[in-house]
Amino acid sequence: MRRATASSLLLILALGIGGYVVVSRALRERAARCQVCSRPIHRGQMFVLQMSDGERERTCCPRCGLHVRLRVPERVRAAWATDFSSGRLIEAERAIYVEGSDVMTCCRPTPLREPGIVYERHWDRCLPSLIAFERESDARAFQAEHGGRVLTYAESLASVRER
Numbered sequence: 446m447r448r449a450t451a452s453s454l455l456l457i458l459a460l461g462i463g464g465y466v467v468v469s470r471a472l473r474e475r476a477a478r479c480q481v482c483s484r485p486i487h488r489g490q491m492f493v494l495q496m497s498d499g500e501r502e503r504t505c506c507p508r509c510g511l512h513v514r515l516r517v518p519e520r521v522r523a524a525w526a527t528d529f530s531s532g533r534l535i536e537a538e539r540a541i542y543v544e545g546s547d548v549m550t551c552c553r554p555t556p557l558r559e560p561g562i563v564y565e566r567h568w569d570r571c572l573p574s575l576i577a578f579e580r581e582s583d584a585r586a587f588q589a590e591h592g593g594r595v596l597t598y599a600e601s602l603a604s605v606r607e608r
Contacts, residue, residue, distance in 0.1 A: 478505075479503070479504045479505035479506075479509050480502050480503065480504060480509075480513070481504050481505075481509035481510075481512055481513060481570060482504075482505060482509055482551070482570045482571060484505045484551050484571070485505065486503055486504075486505050487505055487506065487550040487551065488527070488532060489527060489529055489532060489550065490505065490506040490507065490527055490529065490550050490551075490576060490577070491503055491504070491505070491506075491527045491534075492504045492505075492506060492507045492509065492510030492511075492524065492525070492526050492527070492537065492577075493510075493524065493525045493534060494510055494513055494514065494521050494523075494524050495521070495522045495523040495524070496520050496521060496522065497519070497520045497521070497522055498520075505550075505551050505571065506550070506551050506571055506574070506575060506576075507526050507537070507540075507542060507575040507576070507577050507601065508570065508571055508572075508573075508574070508575040508605055509551075509570060509571060510524060510526070510537070511575070511601060511602055511605040512570060512605060514602070515602070515605060515606055523536075524536075524537035524538070525537055526540045526542075526577035527577060528540070528577060528578055528579040528583075529576045529577060529578055529583075529587065530578060530579070530580075530583045530587075531579065533579070535577070535579045537577070537598060538598045539579075539598070540577040540578060540579065540598060541577070541578045541579075541580070541581045541583075541584040541595060541596070541597065542575050542576065542577055542578070542584070542595070542596045542597070542598070542600075542601040543574075543575075543576045543578065543584050543587055543588050543591070543593040543594070543595055543596070544573050544574065544575050544576075544593055544594055544596050544601065544604060545573035545574060545592065545593040545594060546574055546576060546587065546588065546591035546592050546593035547591050547592055547593075548574060548576060548587075548591050549571075549572070549574045550574075551571035551572075551574070573593075574593070575601060575604075575605075576593075581595070
């Protein structure tokens with residue numbers, strides 16, 4: 446009888462530990478996803494929003510972060526973008542942005558068009574890419590290498606609003 450009880454307790458303990466591991470892994474994976482588009486968070490482009498309830502919401506890129514800022518402006522207290530050059534968080538309003546470059550960490554670039562093949566382009570919340578820089582000189586150097594256009598915070602917000 447004692448052996449059966451001990452075996453049952455060990456089985457319950459093993460199931461409990463296994464369940465804990467599975468649930469904690471799922472919660473970590475969910476937390477590492479963009480709250481807007483469910484894509485993975487990219488350290489080099491992460492955008493962080495301080496919400497009025499004290500929570501911090503992370504998005505995969507500035508474009509998704511600005512979508513949140515436009516959707517619920519009354520809930521957003523502050524915002525930080527990741528400087529693409531250094532990886533440091535900077536105030537979103539002071540950042541300089543490059544929109545539409547060939548660097549797209551959220552999704553794959555459009556393949557080259559080949560004759561005779563029909564391509565469909567679907568709307569994507571993360572496109573065109575929007576990358577933040579602390580210094581305008583870094584943004585201009587990036588633009589010279591990867592294309593796109595340099596925007597202020599207000600211009601970036603207007604671009605997101607239009608799309």
